[in-house]
Structure formats: C-alpha cells, structure tokens
Amino acid sequence: MLARLLHLEGIDVTVFEGETAPNYRSQGGTLDLHTDTGLAAMKAAQLWDEFLKYARYDGQYLAIVDKDLDHLFVRHPGNGKEIAGESPEIDRSRLRQILTESVPEGMIRWGRRLKKVEGKALVFEDATETGFDLIVGADGAWSKTRQAVDPNLQPQYVGVGMYHLTIPDAEETAPETCKLVNRGSLFAHSEGQRLTVQQMGDGSLDVHVTFRRDDPDWMKEEKCGIDSTNLDQVKKELLQKDFSGWCPELKDAISSAEGPCVPRSHHILPIGTHWEHVDGLTLIGDAAHLMTPYAGEGVNLALEDAMLLAKAIVNAANGPNTLDEEVRQFESNMFVRAKKVQQLSDNLCKDWLFTPGAPRSDASYRPSLRMDNSQAPLISNNRRDSEAEFEDEDLSSEIGIAQPKSDRPGLFVLALTFAAGISGLLFGYDTGVISATLVSIGTSLSNRSLTSLDKSIITSSTSLFALLISPFSSVLADKLGRKRVMIYADILFLGGALIQAMSNSVLVMTIGRCIVGSAVGAASFVVPLYIAELAPASHRGRLVTLNSVFITGGQVVAYVVGWLFSAFGSKATAWRWMVGLGGLPAAIQFAVVLFMPETPRWLIKEGRMNDARHVIQKVNGSSHSFDIDEVMREIELEAREEDLAQNSRPGDRSFLAGWKLLFSEGKHRRALAIACGLQGLQQLCGFNSLMYYSATIFKIVGFSNPTLTSLTVAVTNFIFTIVALGLIDRIGRRRILLYTIPIMTVGLLLSAFGFSFIDLSASTITTRAEGTGSAGHGGVAATIILISIMLYVASYATGLGNVPWMQSELFPLSVRSKGSGLATATNWGANFVIGLTFLPLMDLLSPSWTFVLYAIVCVAGYVMIWRIYPETAGLSLEAATALLEHGWGVR
Structure with a gap:
C-alpha cells in the first residue's frame, strides 16, 4: 500500500520482500476493511474499483455462538454497497494480489531475505543495499528493522496457541458447516477455546482453532506429544481433549478439515509501544504494533499507517519540514492510534479465552471508537435460559448491552458553551430587532421617512459585511486564537449597537449596521469552531447544535423587546433602545470571555502544552477516565492530518493549490x-x-x-x-x-x-x-x-x-x-x-x-x-x- 501511494505521487520507492513469490504461503482467512481506515486507504490508492471486484458484501454475515451452538448474536449482511455501518469482506490473498499488482513490475524485489539493518543500509543474505532516504520496516511480527529502531522491543507471548486448517470444496465435503457459516463467519467460544470458521471466495472454509497454552513452544513434539504438523494427529488431539465437550455440529468443522496444518503462537508488542525516533528509520503494521487478531483491526491499522506515512513523505518532499521531522510526527500520532486498538484487542482476547464462564459471563466484544457499531457487537449478562437470535438494532434491548457511557456534559463545558453561544444570541437578536426598528424609526433619520431603498440598504448591509469578513475569520482564528476573535467580535457588536442607537442619519445607521455585520461574520465562524474544539467528543454534536438554538432564541428576544418598547416606550426613542440593547449581551460576553480558556487544539498548535493539558483536564473533569497524553496526541493527529491533506499535492503548495483541487x-x-x-x-x-x-x-x-x-x-x-x-x-x-x-x-x-x-x-x-x-x-x-x-x-x-x-x-x-x-x-x-x-x-x-x-x-x-x-x-x-x-x- 505504501509503495502504491508513493508511486502515485512520483516518489521513488523499492520494496524488498523476503518471500519468493506473491503466493508463497497461505495468507489466512477473510478480513473486513473499515470505512475510515482500510477502505479510506484503498480509495486514496485509487484501488476502489479493483477492490469492488473481489469485495464480498454477502460475507458480512456473522454468528456468535457458544460451544452448544446457542446463538448469542447474528448480524445479517446489508442490501448494497457503501451502506452505513457496512464493511465488506475480502480474502487476504485477494487483497495482497490487488496491492502487489498495483505497482510497476520490478518495484518489488522478491526473495530478498533481510538479515539486519545497519544505519541506512539493508544487509541481506546475498548483498547489502544502500542509498535510501528512509527505510520503512513493514516486516511483520519478527521485524529485523525493529531491532535497529529499538532492540528492547520484543514480542511477548500471550498464552494462546492456534491451528490454521482448511476445508476445501466445503459445500460438498462439509455442507452442514457451510450452512452454519452462511457465506460469512462463525465465531464459537467457551472458556479457553475458540473456533472461527470463515467462507472464502473460492468456496473453501478457513478454520482457526484457538486454545490456551502456557508454553510458547507448545507445538514442539516433546511438549505436546504429537507431530503438530500431522493433520490426523492434530484433529484427534483437539477433538478428544480441548473440544471434547463441544456439540457435534461444531466439532465437524475440525473433523472435516484437510491439510495443511499450521500451528502458531500468539505474540504481541506491549500496549502503548513507542520508541525514540531514529533518523532514516520507521515502522508500520505488525512491526510497529503487533497485536492479537481479535479486534479485526490489524490490517486496517496497517493500511492506515501506510496512508498517513505516505502523506508525511509527500509533505516533506514539498517542504518546509524535513523528512525526519515529518516521520517523527507520524510516529507520535501512530502511537496514539495504535494504543487504542492494542487495548481493544487485548481486552477481547481476555474476554474470549481467559474469563471464567466465557462467552456469556462477560463482554465478548467491546465497542471501539475505531470500529463501526456493526463491527463491534457486545455480548453481555448471563442469558442461559434459551437460544436467541437478534438483529443489530434489537441487540441492546434484548440482551442487555452495556452501552458506552452517555452522561451529560459537565457544568464547566456547559458554562463555556452558553458563554460562547451568546454570540449566536447576538446574531439572532440583530436579525430580529431590525424588523421592529424599521417600523418605529419614523422620521428620526435624516428628518424624513425611510424609503424602501433606505430600509433595504440598512437591512442588507449587515449581510454584506458578514460576507466580506467571514473569509478572513479563519485566518485570524488560526493566528490570534479562537478566544481573541470572539473578544474582537464583542467589541464590534458593542460599538455597532451604540453607533446605531446614536445615529441621526441613514448613513450613520448603515455604518453601525456594517460594524455589526462584521461582528456577525466573525462570530458565526469562530463560535461553532470554539465549541467543537473544546467539547468532549461524546457531547460535541449536541453542544455545537445549541448555537442554532441560541440564534433563534435571540430572534425571539428581539421581537419581545421590540414589542415592549413599541407598546410602552416613547415613540421617538423606542427604536434607539431596541438596537442599543444589543450591546448589553456583547458587554456581558466580553467580560466572561476574558476568563474563558483557549481551545486545546490551538494551544497545542502554538506549543503551549501545559496550558492545553490544564484545559483538557478541566473540560473532562475528574470523574472521567481518560489518558490526558492520549487526548493531546489525538489533537496533534487531527491538526497534522488536516495539514497533510491540504499539502498532499506535489509541486504546488501555493494559495491557489487548494482551490484548484x-x-x-x-x-x-x-x-x-x-x-x-x-x-x-x-x-x-x-x-x-x-x-x-x-x-x-x-x-x-x-x-x-x-x-x-x-x-x-x-x-x-x-x-x-x-x-x-x-x-x-x-x-x-x-x-x-x-x-x-x-x-x-x-x-x-x-x-x-x-x-x-x-x-x-x-x-x-x-x-x-x-x-x-x-x-x-x-x-x-x-x-x-x-x-x-x-x-x-x-x-x-x-x-x-x-x-x-x-x-x-x-x-x-x-x-x-x-x-x-x-x-x-x-x-x-x-x-x-x-x-x-x-x-x-x-x-x-x-x-x-x-x-x-x-x-x-x-x-x-x-x-x-x-x-x-x-x-x-x-x-x-x-x-x-x-x-x-x-x-x-x-x-
């Protein structure tokens, strides 16, 4: 994937592959690419159409059962492509084929077995290659490149062993098992054992038999007492020992299997793996964040690594940052992304295989921020009474899903939202108050009645200046900060209101309206931005939409004020009070905003890490369980990806480049x-x-x-x-x-x-x-x-x-x-x-x-x-x- 993306950008790249051919070994079962990671990378690589040739949307069927074949969860496939929550299956071998065929012939050098990395040199068994600007280690679990990055990063055994088996021509040799799989996947569990059966595109069934083992060398004959590559011995051992208490229908998936028989042990890198940057070297995929396969995110994360690293390399090629500066930033962001998925996968491994009474006693899947809800079903509580089958939308009510915490936002966040929302109220007030003002002015301006043109100019001048000022607000917000732009908008609101109240001519009234329009243009951009960047992710949508409520609420206030002054005020001065009172909320907000914090995103961008840390801590509150360093790195990632996206086109980084795109x-x-x-x-x-x-x-x-x-x-x-x-x-x-x-x-x-x-x-x-x-x-x-x-x-x-x-x-x-x-x-x-x-x-x-x-x-x-x-x-x-x-x- 990385080679494909760099090739599209015209950057020279060479791939050294230890295997002698693309089909040198089995690539395993199927996998589902997720919308924001794997699928996004395929589209960035312009391989979407090729992917659709082999994507299996019908392969999204998933059944989770226990050892007695009690169905705990069933997900049926959707009706079409690119439906919300859908992540189509694809055979790993097909995905590898798409990627290897997407680069020019000769770019991949097959059969080059790496011995070690020395500086920026690759030492192979037959020769040494040099002259690289960057070496990217994508060499898997036992990465030789990783040893050059940090020799202390060693995979750790997690106490789980596995056999990879195959059932060819499954519809003829194992028809009942095919019915259970239903062209998708079947996950069966009990405490300490797991059986996964997946339908492949060629009609075969891919079978993974998983079990707990204390010794990482369990597959050696002197440890297990059998030849772990002898299929007949392996099936007999599994059926008589580990899976002896399982129902016959599930045991058939093991007994029907044919060769080859591949034993494996599961290893991981420590959760939160990171290293000090080494110039000219970096890692992606399993080499960087090896984990168990239970989250279904390993390949997705690796493809996302490739996509983001490609952007970093392209950005470095076009300046101003050096390649190592860009790679260092990429690594920092990758550590944050990977930690979440590593933790999820570790939790699932423990839930499936190490929890007494699993899978019914504990969560069999945990929701992930990186996974579509349909990809993260969660089985909970102790339903032992009857067999159940549920669609996704009924799952939470029927089997007691432990939903993610949805508490209300804290008082501090609400206070900041309401304080910032005063700008929306001012916007709405100005929109509404002009209605009552125009019928109350009489001859107060220029000693004559207002003409239709006068009214039109007075009214529309606000929109005109909002239009003129709004494009510059983003520049000011990035340069001066979101908070300072709100302060300047309040000054304009207050000044414009006072000028309108004291005006004695159409010209002066129009000038006041223009000043208010400038304030509206600035506030309408910066306030939603301020709230979005400050609010916790779980409440961001609701808090941002409150700005619309403030705007319409301001219009209501304006009409009430207009009615009160029209009905009970002096005809000569009522309209002046109407427009002048618009300065009162602005003055209140000005006083409050002075004590409000700047957003963490802007603070981090300006290098004010301690201030950002303080704001994040205060916003999330002591009752929330969160990693503040992770939150800060996420903000850095968001800002970095935005910058990468804006500067990803080689050869053209001018102001007009984005508009051309x-x-x-x-x-x-x-x-x-x-x-x-x-x-x-x-x-x-x-x-x-x-x-x-x-x-x-x-x-x-x-x-x-x-x-x-x-x-x-x-x-x-x-x-x-x-x-x-x-x-x-x-x-x-x-x-x-x-x-x-x-x-x-x-x-x-x-x-x-x-x-x-x-x-x-x-x-x-x-x-x-x-x-x-x-x-x-x-x-x-x-x-x-x-x-x-x-x-x-x-x-x-x-x-x-x-x-x-x-x-x-x-x-x-x-x-x-x-x-x-x-x-x-x-x-x-x-x-x-x-x-x-x-x-x-x-x-x-x-x-x-x-x-x-x-x-x-x-x-x-x-x-x-x-x-x-x-x-x-x-x-x-x-x-x-x-x-x-x-x-x-x-x-």
Missing part, C-alpha cells in the same frame, strides 16, 4: 454544487425577508400591533428548530427536505393568495372581498397571511433552516475547509440579495407575486434536492463523501 475533481465539484445549492436555497426561498421585514409586512396587512404579531414568527421558528434537532438524524437530511419544502411552497402560495385580497393604497388598507376593512384588525386576508407565514416558517425551521449546515459531510478532508467556506459565502451572498431586494420587489411586482417568486424558487430547489442530494444520515464522513465518488449518489 476543489474544482479539478468531479466528486469535489459535485459536493460543492450540492452545498452551495442548499445554502443558496436557504436564503433565496425568502425566509430572512420575513425575519427582517415581518413587522413591515404585518403593518401593511393591517395588524394593529405588527411587532407583537411578528413575535409569533420568531417563536414558531424557535420551537421548530428545537424539533428539528430530534428529527434530522432519525428521518434523514434528504427526506426531511423532501417532506418540508412542499409545505413551505404551500405556505408561500397561501400568503400570495391572502395578499391578492388586500388593496394597498398610499394611506389606507382595504380588502377586496369586504370592500373596506379595518386597518386595526386586518380582516380575513390578514389572518390567512399570518397562518400561512407560520406554516412556512415551521416547515423551514424543521428542514431547510438546518440541513444546509451539514455541508461538511459532503467534502473530503482535503477540501472540506474551502468547500464549506465557499458554501457559507454563498449563504451570506444570497442573504444580502434577499435583504436588498425584498421591499423593491414588493413595490415592483406586488406582495403576491413576490411570494409566488419565492414559491417558484422552492419548487426549483425541491427538484434539485430530488435529483442530486444523496442521503448522508447515519454515514461516517468517509462513507458520506464516497457517495459522490462516481456520481450524485442518489438511489
């Missing part, structure tokens, strides 16, 4: 089209025109207290935003849009229908149906408009108000930042257009036709979503981005 590949262009299309639709459907001008609309149609009436819009938006948080993952992104956009369209058309009955004159409002109407009550048409707008807002908040912000799911890591940034800029640009054109359109086309225009946009958006937006709910980021690999991914 975004537009040069079809899958990236498709992701960009969807993300920008959704963000544009979110604004061009006209929603924010209602938020900005709802009081103006309700005044036109005849409500006596338009500001109070507007409060219903804000409350509806707030309530259904909360509703959306519980539906967006359960129903799915695509489906929720296809359900709600038609309702939005109906709401807009009903509004247009209602407006058609209202006669708009210079001084009075009458309804065509009634001849004359009360401007104080609005009549039936006004009620229709209010109800239809509430219907529109409810459906918008449930779907289109939230789904576009899932845009990062569509982009691979290498272009995620730029793609998401461009999509966000599309949102602000469309927001500016809507704010600027709404009132002129009302004058030019009439309210009815303006709402019809927005309805047409919704219909066009529905067609777009139906044709090109795939369902991403429940998929990992890798699986979601893979949907756009060869098309739009719509099924």
Whole structure:
C-alpha cells in the first residue's frame, strides 16, 4: 500500500520482500476493511474499483455462538454497497494480489531475505543495499528493522496457541458447516477455546482453532506429544481433549478439515509501544504494533499507517519540514492510534479465552471508537435460559448491552458553551430587532421617512459585511486564537449597537449596521469552531447544535423587546433602545470571555502544552477516565492530518493549490454544487425577508400591533428548530427536505393568495372581498397571511433552516475547509440579495407575486434536492463523501 501511494505521487520507492513469490504461503482467512481506515486507504490508492471486484458484501454475515451452538448474536449482511455501518469482506490473498499488482513490475524485489539493518543500509543474505532516504520496516511480527529502531522491543507471548486448517470444496465435503457459516463467519467460544470458521471466495472454509497454552513452544513434539504438523494427529488431539465437550455440529468443522496444518503462537508488542525516533528509520503494521487478531483491526491499522506515512513523505518532499521531522510526527500520532486498538484487542482476547464462564459471563466484544457499531457487537449478562437470535438494532434491548457511557456534559463545558453561544444570541437578536426598528424609526433619520431603498440598504448591509469578513475569520482564528476573535467580535457588536442607537442619519445607521455585520461574520465562524474544539467528543454534536438554538432564541428576544418598547416606550426613542440593547449581551460576553480558556487544539498548535493539558483536564473533569497524553496526541493527529491533506499535492503548495483541487475533481465539484445549492436555497426561498421585514409586512396587512404579531414568527421558528434537532438524524437530511419544502411552497402560495385580497393604497388598507376593512384588525386576508407565514416558517425551521449546515459531510478532508467556506459565502451572498431586494420587489411586482417568486424558487430547489442530494444520515464522513465518488449518489 505504501509503495502504491508513493508511486502515485512520483516518489521513488523499492520494496524488498523476503518471500519468493506473491503466493508463497497461505495468507489466512477473510478480513473486513473499515470505512475510515482500510477502505479510506484503498480509495486514496485509487484501488476502489479493483477492490469492488473481489469485495464480498454477502460475507458480512456473522454468528456468535457458544460451544452448544446457542446463538448469542447474528448480524445479517446489508442490501448494497457503501451502506452505513457496512464493511465488506475480502480474502487476504485477494487483497495482497490487488496491492502487489498495483505497482510497476520490478518495484518489488522478491526473495530478498533481510538479515539486519545497519544505519541506512539493508544487509541481506546475498548483498547489502544502500542509498535510501528512509527505510520503512513493514516486516511483520519478527521485524529485523525493529531491532535497529529499538532492540528492547520484543514480542511477548500471550498464552494462546492456534491451528490454521482448511476445508476445501466445503459445500460438498462439509455442507452442514457451510450452512452454519452462511457465506460469512462463525465465531464459537467457551472458556479457553475458540473456533472461527470463515467462507472464502473460492468456496473453501478457513478454520482457526484457538486454545490456551502456557508454553510458547507448545507445538514442539516433546511438549505436546504429537507431530503438530500431522493433520490426523492434530484433529484427534483437539477433538478428544480441548473440544471434547463441544456439540457435534461444531466439532465437524475440525473433523472435516484437510491439510495443511499450521500451528502458531500468539505474540504481541506491549500496549502503548513507542520508541525514540531514529533518523532514516520507521515502522508500520505488525512491526510497529503487533497485536492479537481479535479486534479485526490489524490490517486496517496497517493500511492506515501506510496512508498517513505516505502523506508525511509527500509533505516533506514539498517542504518546509524535513523528512525526519515529518516521520517523527507520524510516529507520535501512530502511537496514539495504535494504543487504542492494542487495548481493544487485548481486552477481547481476555474476554474470549481467559474469563471464567466465557462467552456469556462477560463482554465478548467491546465497542471501539475505531470500529463501526456493526463491527463491534457486545455480548453481555448471563442469558442461559434459551437460544436467541437478534438483529443489530434489537441487540441492546434484548440482551442487555452495556452501552458506552452517555452522561451529560459537565457544568464547566456547559458554562463555556452558553458563554460562547451568546454570540449566536447576538446574531439572532440583530436579525430580529431590525424588523421592529424599521417600523418605529419614523422620521428620526435624516428628518424624513425611510424609503424602501433606505430600509433595504440598512437591512442588507449587515449581510454584506458578514460576507466580506467571514473569509478572513479563519485566518485570524488560526493566528490570534479562537478566544481573541470572539473578544474582537464583542467589541464590534458593542460599538455597532451604540453607533446605531446614536445615529441621526441613514448613513450613520448603515455604518453601525456594517460594524455589526462584521461582528456577525466573525462570530458565526469562530463560535461553532470554539465549541467543537473544546467539547468532549461524546457531547460535541449536541453542544455545537445549541448555537442554532441560541440564534433563534435571540430572534425571539428581539421581537419581545421590540414589542415592549413599541407598546410602552416613547415613540421617538423606542427604536434607539431596541438596537442599543444589543450591546448589553456583547458587554456581558466580553467580560466572561476574558476568563474563558483557549481551545486545546490551538494551544497545542502554538506549543503551549501545559496550558492545553490544564484545559483538557478541566473540560473532562475528574470523574472521567481518560489518558490526558492520549487526548493531546489525538489533537496533534487531527491538526497534522488536516495539514497533510491540504499539502498532499506535489509541486504546488501555493494559495491557489487548494482551490484548484476543489474544482479539478468531479466528486469535489459535485459536493460543492450540492452545498452551495442548499445554502443558496436557504436564503433565496425568502425566509430572512420575513425575519427582517415581518413587522413591515404585518403593518401593511393591517395588524394593529405588527411587532407583537411578528413575535409569533420568531417563536414558531424557535420551537421548530428545537424539533428539528430530534428529527434530522432519525428521518434523514434528504427526506426531511423532501417532506418540508412542499409545505413551505404551500405556505408561500397561501400568503400570495391572502395578499391578492388586500388593496394597498398610499394611506389606507382595504380588502377586496369586504370592500373596506379595518386597518386595526386586518380582516380575513390578514389572518390567512399570518397562518400561512407560520406554516412556512415551521416547515423551514424543521428542514431547510438546518440541513444546509451539514455541508461538511459532503467534502473530503482535503477540501472540506474551502468547500464549506465557499458554501457559507454563498449563504451570506444570497442573504444580502434577499435583504436588498425584498421591499423593491414588493413595490415592483406586488406582495403576491413576490411570494409566488419565492414559491417558484422552492419548487426549483425541491427538484434539485430530488435529483442530486444523496442521503448522508447515519454515514461516517468517509462513507458520506464516497457517495459522490462516481456520481450524485442518489438511489
């Protein structure tokens, strides 16, 4: 894999292989490649199509049984490719074939048996090879390269022995065993023994018979009393001793086996293996982190090693870091990744083979952060009463899975989230307060009434400056820190609010709005980033989504404030208090943020390790069991991988390189089209025109207290935003849009229908149906408009108000930042257009036709979503981005 990846990047590489040919020995059974590791590496190596030729999605069947054939767990295969949670099986020999055939002939030098490594020289039995910039030891459990890296790193025996057996032509020679395996895998266990049977692509069954043995040399004839390579003697020994108490159906898997018979002992490197970096040398795969096979992660981890090391080497080739600096960083990150999997595999080994009463008495599989849930079933409690068979989704309720801890986030994290969320409240407040302000200003600005153009400029200037400032926020956040950008945003919020409150002309008012827009642009980027980087991983999603709740909550507060001042305040100064009060939350947040910590990610990036350690400790709290050094290394890994992804293209590291990558590949262009299309639709459907001008609309149609009436819009938006948080993952992104956009369209058309009955004159409002109407009550048409707008807002908040912000799911890591940034800029640009054109359109086309225009946009958006937006709910980021690999991914 490493050779393939480096070859694609034009880097010279030579592979020295000790075996004389690709098929020199059996490669073992099947394995499942996992989404974020093995499958990601295959795609990075441009071998995905080749992999699909041999991938066996039907091989995902898994049955876990005890020695009496009581089924403890059954997982059935999915219905298609790249479904959430699916990890297709592939024969190890086929995977080896794909990889060896993917490099040019001659790159692999077969039959070169390594004796030792001296400096940067490889000493073989027949010659010595020199002239390497980097030697990578991928030479397995008994690595000779490892001895040069650290002679003290020696494999340790874990007390487990194993025979590898085969049943060829299994459907004819062992039909009953084939039925049990069902083209997938069968895991059978009792205390001290394990039997694994897997269906191979050629129809044979691969059988691994595992048992406890105290002596690592147990297979020697003087130790075991038999010839451990003699199949007949081995089968007799196993059936009469270790597996004598097992049911006949399972013992048949042993008795039906034919040669060859391969004995093995399981060895591991210590959990958390690490070494001091040696210039010019490194290790990957089993050479770096040898473990037992029970987690099913060894090959996946090795492929991920190759993928990340290739990125490090490519990055070094393009500067500015040296090769050894890049490799040193790779090793540091690998130690963190490997430790988790080593610990998982060790736990499983103990659960399966060393726990009294296993497998029923303890967890037979433990969930892993690196494994899909479907890859990590967990058997628990003491169900001895009856046989049970369960689908994945019923497992937790039926057999008592010990679910991962899901406690609530600590008070410290909640306090930081709420403090940072004040920026969202300010954003929402500004969006909502302008509605009441525009109907209250009167002639206070420039000693005249505001024209439609004045109102449009005052309103849209905020969006324009948010659009202009937002792209620079990421640069400032990286250079100055997330916390400092929030402080600067608060200063802008406060200054903009005061300028608006004291303004006496349209120009000064617009300047104040521009300053507030700059604050909105900075805060809308940095606050979700701050929360995401600070929050513990188990609570990150929920805490980040709270920002949306703060925004809609701020709109509710704005309408309440607007109504109170309109109803009870002085007409001359009420609007000044409305906009001026926006500075109060900013001042409070400014005072609080001064005492808030910076995010650990930024601190580590700046080399402030002690400060980062303190923040991590405080965020996780004393009640959590975690390795703080591991958490810090994970953060380093995240930052490093992001940097590697952005600089992985040889020969072009200019500012434009990332943008070229975004537009040069079809899958990236498709992701960009969807993300920008959704963000544009979110604004061009006209929603924010209602938020900005709802009081103006309700005044036109005849409500006596338009500001109070507007409060219903804000409350509806707030309530259904909360509703959306519980539906967006359960129903799915695509489906929720296809359900709600038609309702939005109906709401807009009903509004247009209602407006058609209202006669708009210079001084009075009458309804065509009634001849004359009360401007104080609005009549039936006004009620229709209010109800239809509430219907529109409810459906918008449930779907289109939230789904576009899932845009990062569509982009691979290498272009995620730029793609998401461009999509966000599309949102602000469309927001500016809507704010600027709404009132002129009302004058030019009439309210009815303006709402019809927005309805047409919704219909066009529905067609777009139906044709090109795939369902991403429940998929990992890798699986979601893979949907756009060869098309739009719509099924």
